Amino acid sequence: MSSSSTPPETGKHLFDQVGPALSRLRRRAPGGRGDLTRNLVLNVVADAPGEMTVGGIATEMGVTQPVASRTIAACIADGLLRRAASQADGRRTVLELTQAGETERHRFASEQRETFEHITAAWEPTERTQFAQFLIRYSRDASAWSARQIRRSED
Missing domain, CATH: 1.20.5 (Single alpha-helices involved in coiled-coils or other helix-helix interfaces)
Incomplete structure (x- = not known):
């Protein structure tokens, strides 16, 4: 890293610090906790290789289905996501990004890029x-x- 950085650590001690470092990165994301969770949900839906359900989002986020449902409901209320019938099974409900959701994802990405540029x-x-x-x-x-x-x- 830059000349002001400390000597690099190696071995198990270094790898033991990866999880806490990732946790700190997540906590330092621009916006409040609601923005962080909303950004997670929008990215999970956008990055899904196929249809995404509430259960799929819960699995990806590592939370229970009721926790994911609350965030998803807020995203739907704010016009960022919409419910739709599955193309594979019309009885199943899937989630899709709206144009506003895509715009919000781009806003988050822009804020995160600016933060990255300032930090580094x-x-x-x-x-x-x-x-x-x-x-x-x-x-x-x-x-x-x-x-x-x-x-x-x-x-």
Whole structure:
């Protein structure tokens, strides 16, 4: 990292700090807790490879269905999500982003980018780029890992 950073830690102690660091990152996201949860829900719906249900969102967020339902209800009331009939099974209800929901996702992403730029302003440009690339890679790999865990539990 930059010349003002401390020597890099290695080994188990370093890896033990990853979970708490990710938790701190999440708590430091722009906006209040409601914005953070809303952003999570909107991104889960947008990133879903297929149809997304309330139960699917609860699983992705690691919360109970009633907890997810409250956030989803607020998103629907605010016009960010809508309920629709599943194309695969008309008896099932799925969630879709509205145009307002997509706009809100872009607003959140813009705020997060600005925050990232402020936090890493003293970093070397190559460090910022590498960290962003690794963070995105970690996120994608975590999603793939989660999908594998869900498939295993269903088998």
